[in-house]
Amino acid sequence: MPTMIREYIRSAVAGAVLAGCFVAALLALDVAHLRHLVLTDEAGGLAVLMLVAFNTLLFGGVQFAIRIMGQAHTPSPPEEGGGLAGTLHPAALTVAAEAPPPTRRI
Template identity: 40%
Template sequence: MPKLIRLYITQCLIGFGISAVFTAGLICFDVMGLQRLVLGSSDGILGAFLIFFSNGIVFAGVQFAISVMRLKDEDAPRGGTRLPLLAQPVRVEARVKKG
């Protein structure tokens, strides 16, 4: 498996793990009455899953972005030798309107 794909999968798993802890914390501490809503409604499990999944997507994206930005750049030279740009004089005809 390519290194970048492995990196993406591991960062997604970490992001969804953080989301699980975050969602459990929201429900456990009854933030904004969320525990009563989830446990008191027949569709509460669906709501908890949607909170988990949406936060998982966000946290996984952030995890992957941070890990990609921290990757080491290759030190190999790229693009060959650059030559300096030298200005070359060019003859331009000037036209003047009379009167």
């Protein structure tokens, strides 16, 4: 299995765990009377399922982004006199100055 697919699956599982914990905390703390709404409405189970599903997408995507960005590395600077760029020197430029255009007063 390719490495990126494996990382994505791990991120999705981590996102599902985080989403389950987050929704459980929302319901346990009764934020905005959400527990009351879920328990008294006939579509409460669907609401909880949607909360978990969409938070899984969110947290899984964040986990995947963190893992991908964590794999980036900064290249080491080239040694003195070596590397692709070599030694850089500033370029001297001469520019002829032009007179500004005359301004007209109205």
